[in-house]
Amino acid sequence: MKSKIAIVISALFVALTMTACGSSEPADAPSVADSDKSIVQEKLNKKQTKTQASEVEEPAETEAPEADEAAPETTPAETEAAQPETDDTGTNILVAYFSRADENYNVGTIEKGNTQVVAEYIADEVGADSFHIETVTPYPTGYDECCDVAKEEQENGARPGISGSVDNMEQYDIVFLGYPIWWGDLPMAVYTFMESYDWSDKVVIPFCTHEGSGLSGTDSSIASVTGAQVLTAIDMRGSTAQELNDDTKQAVRTWLEDLGF
Ligand SMILES: Cc1cc2nc3c(=O)[nH]c(=O)nc-3n(C[C@H](O)[C@H](O)[C@H](O)COP(=O)(O)O)c2cc1C
Numbered sequence: 001m002k003s004k005i006a007i008v009i010s011a012l013f014v015a016l017t018m019t020a021c022g023s024s025e026p027a028d029a030p031s032v033a034d035s036d037k038s039i040v041q042e043k044l045n046k047k048q049t050k051t052q053a054s055e056v057e058e059p060a061e062t063e064a065p066e067a068d069e070a071a072p073e074t075t076p077a078e079t080e081a082a083q084p085e086t087d088d089t090g091t092n093i094l095v096a097y098f099s100r101a102d103e104n105y106n107v108g109t110i111e112k113g114n115t116q117v118v119a120e121y122i123a124d125e126v127g128a129d130s131f132h133i134e135t136v137t138p139y140p141t142g143y144d145e146c147c148d149v150a151k152e153e154q155e156n157g158a159r160p161g162i163s164g165s166v167d168n169m170e171q172y173d174i175v176f177l178g179y180p181i182w183w184g185d186l187p188m189a190v191y192t193f194m195e196s197y198d199w200s201d202k203v204v205i206p207f208c209t210h211e212g213s214g215l216s217g218t219d220s221s222i223a224s225v226t227g228a229q230v231l232t233a234i235d236m237r238g239s240t241a242q243e244l245n246d247d248t249k250q251a252v253r254t255w256l257e258d259l260g261f
Helices: 002-020 034-057 076-081 114-126 143-156 188-194 218-226 238-243 246-259
Strands: 093-098 102-104 108-110 129-133 174-180 203-210 234-237
Touching: 034 174, 034 203, 034 246, 093 114, 093 188, 102 143, 114 129, 114 174, 114 203, 114 238, 114 246, 129 188, 143 188, 174 188, 188 218, 203 218, 203 238, 234 238, 234 246, 238 246
Parallel strands: 093 129, 093 174, 174 203, 203 234
Antiparallel strands: 102 108
């Protein structure tokens, strides 16, 4: 049954990519529910409240002791203990994305993956930290070879190892999660990533690139794997993202504005 589904998805992908050839249609901003905006606002306010609280906790300025007064001695350990445990001055927004450069459909050989182009743009717009989800074993540079490896991983339910990890994941209340569609699904490495963290109280905002399949229900998969609140995603053709013309940038900006950023 599983392999039948894979065959159907494969056939669909081939059909979709054939029709996608040479097209680079402008990306559309999705329509965002008002409830998404209030959820984002609540998370952004959470950050503000944390920052204000840490400002209040700052020790009051004291007069410098006179030269003959003995200054209280503090050890480096004591000084460190006085610092807040988490860096509340940092952002509470993370852009985590999987993206592969090299040879890909409809774009030839590229230096920066299509999804990475969108990820960098989002991070710039909202002032987020970024994490590139990269597998320990890189995927083949050739498109066909990569398709074969990805298909095998999907059929086996593989969880490829990821290099590095997000420092201080607890700091982030909003996570933009970006990926290409691979065989009608998320790349398996994105499952490894999602299963590596605790998503309680986080909001996930997906974005994806593809060549005709659209989101393919990946937003629902993200919700069921992470258990997080998942807001309205944006998806666009990878070839369009690679060019990232003004229309595409505008679509991303409109989506972000509608979400309340
Ligand atoms: C292994 C593989 C599988 C793919 N499967 C699909 C698919 O099922 N549907 C689709 O529309 N595009 C598919 N694509 C095209 C990619 O989704 C598209 O090129 C995307 O923009 C690549 O993003 P990246 O450069 O960030 O990796 C596939 C590409 C690869 C390499």
